[in-house]
Each structure stands twice: as structure tokens, then as C-alpha cells.
Amino acid sequence: MPIRHSGLDRFIVVLNAIFLTLAVLIIVLPLIYVVIASFMDPSVLLSKGLSFNLSDWSLEGYIKILSNPAMIRGFGNSVLYSVSFAMLTVLVSICAGYALSDDRLKGKGFFMTLFIITMFFGGGLIPTYLLVKNLGLLDTVWAVIIPGAVNVWNIILSRTFFKGVPNEMKEAANVDGASEMRIFFSVVLPLSKPIVFVLALYAFVGQWNSYFDAMIYLDNPNLHPLQLVLRSILIQNQVDPGMISDQLAMAEMKRLSEIIKYAAIVVSSLPLIVMYPFFQKYFEKGVMVGSLK
Amino acid sequence: MVTKHKSSLLDYLKKYYFLYILLAPAVILTLIFKYGPMYGAIIAFKDFSPIKGIMGSEWVGLYNFEKFLSSPNFEVIFMNTLKLSFFGLILSFPIPILLALMLNQIRRAGVKKNIQLFLYAPNFISVVVVVGMLFIFLSPTGPINQFFTWLTGEPIMFMSRPEYFRSIYILSDIWTGAGWASIIYVAALANVDPELHNAANLDGANLLQRIRHIDLPTIRPIMAIVFILAAGGIMSIGFEKAYLMQTAMNLPTSEIIPTYVYKIGLQSGDYAYSAAVGLFNSIINIVLLITVNFTVKKLNEGEGLY
Numbered sequence: 001m002p003i004r005h006s007g008l009d010r011f012i013v014v015l016n017a018i019f020l021t022l023a024v025l026i027i028v029l030p031l032i033y034v035v036i037a038s039f040m041d042p043s044v045l046l047s048k049g050l051s052f053n054l055s056d057w058s059l060e061g062y063i064k065i066l067s068n069p070a071m072i073r074g075f076g077n078s079v080l081y082s083v084s085f086a087m088l089t090v091l092v093s094i095c096a097g098y099a100l101s102d103d104r105l106k107g108k109g110f111f112m113t114l115f116i117i118t119m120f121f122g123g124g125l126i127p128t129y130l131l132v133k134n135l136g137l138l139d140t141v142w143a144v145i146i147p148g149a150v151n152v153w154n155i156i157l158s159r160t161f162f163k164g165v166p167n168e169m170k171e172a173a174n175v176d177g178a179s180e181m182r183i184f185f186s187v188v189l190p191l192s193k194p195i196v197f198v199l200a201l202y203a204f205v206g207q208w209n210s211y212f213d214a215m216i217y218l219d220n221p222n223l224h225p226l227q228l229v230l231r232s233i234l235i236q237n238q239v240d241p242g243m244i245s246d247q248l249a250m251a252e253m254k255r256l257s258e259i260i261k262y263a264a265i266v267v268s269s270l271p272l273i274v275m276y277p278f279f280q281k282y283f284e285k286g287v288m289v290g291s292l293k
Numbered sequence: 294m295v296t297k298h299k300s301s302l303l304d305y306l307k308k309y310y311f312l313y314i315l316l317a318p319a320v321i322l323t324l325i326f327k328y329g330p331m332y333g334a335i336i337a338f339k340d341f342s343p344i345k346g347i348m349g350s351e352w353v354g355l356y357n358f359e360k361f362l363s364s365p366n367f368e369v370i371f372m373n374t375l376k377l378s379f380f381g382l383i384l385s386f387p388i389p390i391l392l393a394l395m396l397n398q399i400r401r402a403g404v405k406k407n408i409q410l411f412l413y414a415p416n417f418i419s420v421v422v423v424v425g426m427l428f429i430f431l432s433p434t435g436p437i438n439q440f441f442t443w444l445t446g447e448p449i450m451f452m453s454r455p456e457y458f459r460s461i462y463i464l465s466d467i468w469t470g471a472g473w474a475s476i477i478y479v480a481a482l483a484n485v486d487p488e489l490h491n492a493a494n495l496d497g498a499n500l501l502q503r504i505r506h507i508d509l510p511t512i513r514p515i516m517a518i519v520f521i522l523a524a525g526g527i528m529s530i531g532f533e534k535a536y537l538m539q540t541a542m543n544l545p546t547s548e549i550i551p552t553y554v555y556k557i558g559l560q561s562g563d564y565a566y567s568a569a570v571g572l573f574n575s576i577i578n579i580v581l582l583i584t585v586n587f588t589v590k591k592l593n594e595g596e597g598l599y
Contacts, residue, residue, distance in 0.1 A: 009500040016398050023392065024411045027468065030426060031414070033436065049439060096319035099312040106305065111316060118323060120525075120579065123330020124571035125532075125551075126558040130336070131329045150322040180311040209419035212533050216559055227421045234425030235537055261429060265422050272417050280410060287476050 038062070038262035042255045061263030064256060071264065073222065074229035078208055081144055081225055086203035089149045090196055096150075097158025097195075098188060101165075115152045129216060143217035144207075144225075154199050157289055161195040162188065198286040201279055205272060226268050233257075233264050337572045341565035350565075357569030366553070374549040374574075377535070381463045382523050388471045390516065393478030394504055409479075412472030423469055424537040427461060428452060453542035462538060462547075477519070481512045517593045525582030550574045 005013070036050055044056040051057075065071055099105055100112065122128075128147065137143040165188065173183045211227035218224060237257065306313075332347075337357055339350040361367055392412065399405040415423075430437050431451035438448040451457050485507060493503050532551035539547045550570060558567025 006499050012500050013398060016395050020395050020399070020408060023395075023472075024408060027411055027415055027472065030430065030468075033430075034426065046434070049436065092318045092322065095315035099316040102312055104309060105312050105316070106309075111320065114320065115323060118327040120582070121331060122327070122575065123332070123334045124568055124575060125554055126564050126568040126571060127330035127333030127336065128326070129559060130564065131326070131333055146322070147326040150319050150326065155319060180309060184311065184315065205417060209417070209421075210533075211419070211421050216555075227419055230419075230421045230425065231537065234421065235428060258429075261425065265425060269418060269422060276414065276417060277410065280413065283413070284476055287473075288480055 034262055034265050038259070038266045040259065040262075042259035046255060046258060060256070061259035062267070064260050065263040065267055070221070070224075070229050070232075071226075071267070074224055074226035075267075077223060078226040081141065081214075082204045082207040084141075085145045085149070085207040086200045088145060089151060089154060089203045090199045092149050093151065093154035093158050093199055094189075094192060094196065096155045097160075098162050098184060100155065101159045101162035115150075115155060119152050132217060138217055139219050139223065141223065144213050148213065151203075154202075157199065157286065158192075158195050160289055161192065165191055194282075194285075198282050198289075201275075201282055202286055208272065230264055230268050234261055334568060334572055336565050337569035339565055341568075343564070353565075357566045358573060360566060361570050361573060366548075369545070370548055370550055370553050373546055374551075377459055377462060377549060378526075380459060381466060384463055385467050385471060385474075386520060386523060388467055389474035390478055390512065392471060392475040393482055393512070394508060396475065396479055397482040397508065398500075409472070412475065414472075415469045416473035418469065420531070420533045421537065423465060424534060427465055427538065431461070450542075452538070453540050455543045455546040458538065458543045458546040462535065466534070474519075477515055478512050481515050482508055485511050513593070517589050521582070521586050521589055524585040525578065 033050065037045055038061050039057045039059070040051065041056050041058040042060060044051055048056075100108055105111075123131075132138060132143050132147060137146070169187055169191075170183055173187045178186070209227065211225070211231055214223075214225050214228050215231075218228075336347055336350065338352060338354060339347070340353045340356075341347070341350045396405060396408065396412075399408065429435055432438065433448040433450060437451075442448050449457075451461060489507050490503055493507060498506070532549075532555065535547060535549055536552050536555065539552060551574070554567050554571045554574070557563045557570070
């Protein structure tokens with residue numbers, strides 16, 4: 001039986017549609033503004049604001065950004081850090097999650113407690129920094145990749161996933177004489193593509209967007225990831241003079257620095273923008289499984 | 294007897310050692326990088342000298358904590374931290390719930406999916422870019438000030454006036470995270486039996502009454518857990534964003550405990566004092582988590598986080 005709507009109901013439905021549209025606009029408009037502004041001729045943007053006249057558009061911002069060595073190097077570093085971080089954290093979480101999902105593992109409760117405590121207690125910034133320093137990891141890629149590789153949430157997520165793998169499959173393999181190692185590699189791993197995918201996606205995005213660890217652990221600008229390069233352009237307003245040829249005046253510098261900012265935002269977000277619509281459902285899946293514990 | 298037990302343990306390990314090998318990397322990394330710093334936190338109670346190391350440095354008891362509590366900065370920084378997180382919690386907690394209830398009214402699955410695609414998007418924008426956008430949009434010549442200049446003839450110095458810091462921080466947080474935070478409520482609402490709504494409708498309940506008596510009770514346990522977790526993290530608000538948003542001029546409201554810890558610790562090198570301030574922050578956090586969990590459990594018919 002369909003729900004009958006009273007006058008009040010209809011009013012609320014209309015109001016609901018209006019509010020949701022507003023919410024979408026509030027989210028989308030700033031993003032659209034950035035994208036359009038990145039294609040604008042800088043002097044038009046400064047004097048008139050956005051213009052939809054194609055003759056006011058230019059690719060100057062993108063040309064400057066893409067010819068900037070710091071930006072290119074940052075992009076490369078970010079790809080390297082994000083991919084290796086994702087591989088490491090997925091490997092560690094899948095292995096631990098699988099072991100903890102097995103009821104035959106003795107001391108399971110102890111290990112779970114060991115992990116879960118770290119979700120609520122921590123040593124804090126300074127002791128962590130001193131540890132990384134004492135281990136000799138400062139100014140190495142490892143400082144950015146290793147300390148965050150164990151993520152309790154990821155372990156819980158993969159444990160939940162493996163608990164859903166029917167025990168009969170493992171038992172059947174066992175009867176066939178497969179060792180535990182064999183079972184893991186030939187039976188369990190081929191089944192775990194979905195969880196590998198979800199975890200890898202989260203880890204990649206997280207590392208791609210982070211700047212803090214790199215800021216405190218990496219002094220050498222050659223090692224800086226994209227977010228640190230962006231920080232100096234967007235927030236510290238340090239547009240690399242190399243990006244703008246020397247003889248240009250300050251006014252020109254200011255004119256270009258605006259447009260470079262917009263282009264930098266778009267270029268740095270590009271990988272995620274391209275990935276996002278395809279992978280949205282996997283992100284959602286990750287949140288859901290994680291919340292079920 | 295003992296030997297028999299031993300050999301059965303050996304048999305067990307022989308058979309299942311591989312499971313422990315799989316578990317080992319996670320355990321080792323956790324011990325080093327999570328428990329290591331917990332041990333290292335004892336420098337908060339020492340007159341730490343990097344040359345003498347953690348063990349070699351002199352104990353000074355609660356000296357570093359007293360130093361923080363009696364410092365002239367204490368009240369300002371402590372209150373800044375508390376206000377920023379408290380107002381943030383109060384303002385951003387209800388919005389995802391509202392969004393989920395609104396999305397739940399959309400019957401056409403395709404439309405709903407597309408709206409969600411937009412609502413979740415800002416969650417994937419990095420904090421550097423979000424703050425960068427704030428600086429661009431709110432700059433004296435930026436698009437928002439073009440409007441204010443037209444209106445009043447004067448631009449508003451958003452990023453350098455302390456009185457605007459909290460609003461900008463919290464509103465931009467909502468912009469970034471509210472859509473994403475609604476996922477969990479959307480999923481819970483999808484499990485409501487449509488028959489319940491039909492029956493209530495036959496009994497003459499209007500839409501608002503059905504939301505209040507069917508939808509809200511369904512998501513109440515999740516609301517409780519989300520609230521406890523948010524309240525428990527009240528002192529651990531994002532260092533990353535506050536630090537990026539700080540300007541020399543907005544410091545009177547933007548200096549919070551995490552940014553202070555960073556500055557005195559890593560920029561000035563006062564490790565022990567900084568570690569003590571950080572530890573003070575974590576202790577308040579844990580106390581809050583336990584208190585809020587206890588209170589919510591009382592109010593929520595025994596349903597808490599633990």
C-alpha cells in the first residue's frame with residue numbers, strides 16, 4: 001500500500017528538496033569556482049572576476065605549474081609515498097587480520113587488546129618524534145611510511161572480512177593436505193581482492209593528502225611530497241621565483257601567483273578526482289564494514 | 294605432566310606457527326611505534342637531555358606539568374582548545390544526522406546516489422587545499438570580499454582577525470566532513486522496515502511524526518556511539534588544520550594545545566616540557582571519554598561504547 005501524503009507531508013518534501021539542493025550547491029560552487037578560475041587569464045580574474053567569455057581564458061597557470069620542478073618532484077614523491085605506504089599497510093593489515101580471524105590462534109584476546117589500547121592511548125607527538133629520530137629515520141622516506149603502517153582500524157576491517165570466509169574452504173584444503181601457508185596463499189588471498197582494494201584505496205588517499213609527518217620528519221626539500229609543496233604555494237605564499245621569469249616586476253609576480261594557486265589545487269587533486277566516481281562505493285563499503293566492528 | 298604439556302604446545306606451534314608469522318609484523322610495528330612512544334612519554338617527568346637519553350636524565354616529578362599549569366599562556370591555550378572543540382562538536386554533530394534524514398526521503402535511488410556523490414566529495418580534498426581555498430576565498434581581494442567591499446566599501450580581514458578563527462575553522466570542517474559523516478546514518482536508515490512507515494501512515498501519522506517515532510529511534514544507538522567518540526576526542530582536534538590556519542594576527546584564538554606542543558617541542562626544542570603538555574592533553578581526553586561514555590550509558594538505557 002503506497003504511503004498517502006497529507007498537505008504537511010507534501011510541504012516537507014518540497015522543503016527537503018530545496019535544502020538538499022542548497023547543500024549540494026554550497027559544496028559544489030567553491031569547487032567549480034576553483035576549476036574555472038584556474039583556466040582564467042590572471043589579469044581578467046583580478047580585475048573582473050570569473051568570466052565565461054572564452055577569450056578571457058588561458059592555460060598560463062597550468063603551464064607555470066607543470067614547468068615548476070618542485071611541483072613535479074612533489075608529485076613524483078607523493079606517488080611513490082602513497083603507493084608504497086598503501087602496499088605496506090595492506091600487507092601488514094591483511095596478514096594480521098587473517099591470523100586474528102582464525103579461532104585456532106592462541107592468545108587472540110591478548111593481541112587484540114594490545115592493538116585496541118593504541119586506539120585510545122598514545123605517547124604523543126614529542127616521544128614519537130624522538131623515537132623516529134633515534135631510529136635514524138629522520139630525513140628518510142621510511143619516516144613517512146613505516147610508523148603509520150599499522151592501523152588498528154584496518155586490522156579490524158580485514159579480520160571482519162576473513163571471518164566471513166566460510167571455514168569449510170579452509171577445512172577442505174586442510175583435508176587435501178595443504179599447509180597453513182598454502183591455505184593462506186592459494187585459498188584465502190585470491191578471495192581477498194575486495195578488502196585489499198578497499199584498504200589500499202583508503203591508505204593511498206590518506207597518504208596522498210597528508211603533510212604533517214613529512215613536515216616534521218623530512219627536512220630535505222627534494223623529499224617533500226606534493227602537499228608540502230602546495231603548502232608553500234597556497235599558504236606561505238612562496239611562489240618559487242623560478243616559476244616566473246626574473247625580469248618581471250612584482251605586479252606580474254602577484255598576478256601570476258593567484259592563477260598558479262588555482263592551477264596547483266586542480267593538478268594536486270587530479271588523481272583523486274579521476275578515481276573518485278569509480279571508487280565511491282568502495283569507500284562507502286569501507287566505512288560500513290568498519291563501523292560494524 | 295609438564296613435559297607432556299610442553300610437547301603439546303610444541304605440536305601446536307609446529308602446526309600453526311605460520312599464523313604467528315603473519316601476525317608478527319603488525320605486533321612488532323605496534324610495539325615499536327605505538328608502545329615505544331608510550332614509554333618515551335616518561336620524559337615528561339624528567340629534565341630531559343638528549344645526550345643523557347631517557348634513562349639517564351634526572352627525574353623532576355611533576356615539574357613540567359606545574360610549569361604549564363602556572364604559565365601565563367595556560368588559561369588562553371586551554372580555553373582555546375576547549376572552545377574550538379566544544380563548539381565544533383555541538384555544531385557539527387547534528388548536521389550529518391539531518392542530512393541522512395533528508396537523504397532518506399529521496400525515493401529515487403539514482404537521484405540519491407548522485408546527491409551523495411557530491412556530498413562526500415569534499416572529504417577527499419586535502420587539508421592543505423581546504424585551508425588554501427579558505428585563504429584565497431577569504432582574502433581581502435577574494436570573491437567573498439568582493440561582495441563585502443561592494444556592500445560596505447570595506448573588505449573584512451577574515452584570516453587575520455582572532456574573532457573569526459573559530460567560525461571559519463568549524464564551518465569549513467562542516468563543509469568538508471558533514472556529508473561523509475552522514476554515511477553511517479544513511480545506512481542505518483536503509484534498514485528500517487517500510488512496513489513500519491506504512492502502518493504508521495495508516496494510523497494517521499504525518500511525515501514528521503514518522504521521522505520522530507520510527508527513523509530517529511532507529512539511529513539513536515549509532516548517534517550515541519558517534520557522540521561518545523567525538524566527545525572523547527574533544528581535546529585532540531586537528532592539529533593539521535589549526536596550524537595551517539594560524540596567522541600571527543589570529544594567534545589569540547588559534548593557539549591550541551596541539552599547536553603549542555609542536556612549537557615548544559619541535560621548533561624550540563623543549564622536549565620534556567612539550568611532552569608534558571601533550572600528556573596533559575591526552576589525560577584530559579581520556580577522562581572526558583570515560584565521563585561521556587558513563588553519562589550517555591545512563592541516559593541511553595545502558596548503551597554506551599563499552
